[in-house]
Amino acid sequence: MRTHDRSRSEFERFFATQKDACFRALCATVSPLDEADDLTSEGFARAWERWPEVREHPSPAAWVVRTALNLHRDRWRREGNPRRHLFLVPDEHHDRESLVDPALLAALRALPEQQRAVIVHRVLLDLSTEQTAIELGIAAGTVGTHLKRALTALRIHLDDQSTATEAAS
């Protein structure tokens, strides 16, 4: 198999296994979901552009999310509030918002930036505490602190779910 083919299939596996996690990570910050969808695609497209470099990254998924969020910030600065696209580009998947508790999404997006970043990396991208600390440039202990504070803030929206999960199991 040619190197290019191997590289492509490797990227495709990465895309297939990580796209939803990256999308959810972006949903924690970005609204509407269509915008998060676009940013996810763009993040992966840029990862493919630099795949030889990105594949060596400790967490390629974190690289995709960070790249997409940087792009989001750039767009925000350039275009203003991206929500205005709601009126320009209808969200063809608007019903997805109703698949999750809107209060949970709102609470997630309202978290302080560092707490949200820890939730994104530690929980949604499933990185270890150490990986999260490296990725965010903070101490491992700080990761634990932010994680507890964030989960405490989200707890009211999660307790019912976790109780139901425990009951089911």
Next chain:
Amino acid sequence: MTDSDDLTDDDVARLSSALRAQLQPLRHTRPTPATDAVADDLAQRRIRRLRAGAIAAIAAVSAGALAVSLTVGSPADAAWAADPSPVTDELIGDVSSACAAALNPGSLEQSGSATATETPTVESLGTAPTSTDGMLAPPTELPDLVAIDVRGDGGFAVFSTGDIGALSTSVFCVVSLDGATSVTSLSSEVGPATPGSAGVSLASGTTIAGQAGSSTLTGTLVEGATSVEVVIDGLPTARASIIDSRYAIWWPSTTGALVRQLDAAGQVLAETPVG
């Protein structure tokens, strides 16, 4: 209100798990990973986004690209192929002769098989002299061939005296191969051949004399690159022609493209959106 210090490790694990479960229904909906060409799919999406102007500024600036107006005639109407004609000495000779004859009708008799279909005038040689206050005059003979791409029934060649960033003279020559090599359009430019370090020059013909336009693209290879594939919206992925360290390609539309440079092992070294 619950203090975060009250959370045990078990609580953290349970709540984290609940958060993942609650968000589980959120799934990325595009593009579909079922295709065996995810990257191309992503590339096509990027091109569409570029066309929509969503991230319009990326193209020319990131590659140091220069968009120039170029009269592109019949290639838009000609047959087009994803693979270029091999760049042989014979092809270079035919195209060079035709372009030289068109540039200087006096050389027509010496150009053998070349047939000039139009006689260039000062006007048809472009407008660039005004941009350099006449420091250099349009050429009377062709500089060195630096890029050529012929595919299907048409192609183009670029002749240039200049190094990147230096004052130079470039001649763009569009040829048709319908029976014989003939020139369908000629323009010259006096001034910096290309302002960007990447040396990419994109000409998008838009609408010329009521005809649909074509695009021509030429650029320099990054170190280690041995081939160039170009993803063009609505067309099969194409391979660019290469001479020395310069690639070139034309396509029969004014849509943007994604230029992907590969090394001998097929590894992508650089990817540049243009248009």
